[in-house]
Every structure is written in structure tokens, then in C-alpha cells.
Amino acid sequence: MKKEIDLLMSLVLNDCFYIVEYNTKVDAVAVMKIAEGVIEKHREFRIRVNHPDGKDDPKLVKRYFNDLISDVLSAADEAFEKLSAEVKKVA
Template sequence: MASRRRLKKDIDFLSFEVISDCYNYNYLHPGKGEQVTEIVKDTIVSRNQLIARVNHPDGKDNPKLVKAYYKSVYTELFASVDESFKKLSALIKEK
């Protein structure tokens, strides 16, 4: 991992991509506003939790633990974003 700063930027970028796609869908299909809002809320909560985890790593003394910790943060980030995109994709398929 290069830096915490880069990880935070990745978290922000991926989270805002999900939110951007949700707002685009809501603009084009205004009937599903509540479901899209729930996806956005879940994404924001997940983003805030991930940023908090990055700011307070476990095992600061052991480099191997820190590396494994940040790797788990990346894994959770990708899982969270993937889940949000799947929910949005399901809404798109319904239309």
C-alpha cells in the first residue's frame, strides 16, 4: 500500500461514483426515489466507516499487521461498492 492518503482518495472516488450513478438513474427515472436514496445512504455510511478505519489502524507497531489491516479495508471497500452497484443494477433491470 502506498499511503493512507491514496487509500482515502480511492474510497472517496469509488463511493462518489456509486452516488453519481444513483443520481443519474434518479434523474432519468424519477419513480424509484426512495430505493435510490437508500442505496446512497448505505454508500455514505460505508464510506464514513471506511475512512474512520483508515484513520485508526490496528497494530501500529507491527508492519505486517498494518499491511493486513489496510488490505482488509481495500477488500471491504470493493465488496461495499460492488454490493451498491448490484442494488442499482437490480433497479435498472426492473425498469
């Protein structure tokens, strides 16, 4: 799970840095704020994956990790949408 979180968040960060580097018209400050948000979410998700709720009840653990997966995917999707909106502003 940790590797998947790292991979997904790094993909978003790579896109942020790529856009700042190769698209000079984009608002670099706004893109870097998106990157900051991704880094904060990454830290939050890594902490959450290390401290699951209800360690004694497998059903609670499964629900906990399903919710975590959903949160990770929605955070990445939200960041990609914000990034896309920034790029569309200059297109």
C-alpha cells in the first residue's frame, strides 16, 4: 500500500514539475501550491497507512484500508483536475 501511495503521489508531483519546467506561460506559483498540497496529502496518507483502526477486527481493518484507498485516489484526481485547470488557463 505504501508503494502505491508513493507512486501515485509522485506521478502527480512529476506532472507539476514538468509543467512548471516546460510551460513558461503557466502560473508557477499556483502549480507549486498544488504540489505542496500533494506533499501534505502524501504525508497524511503514509501516517494513516501505518496506524490502522481496529487492528483486532479484520472487517474494520478492511473498511479502513478501503476508505484510505478511496481517499488516495480522490486526492490524486483532485490534484490532476486543479493542474489541468491551470494549464487550460494559458491555452
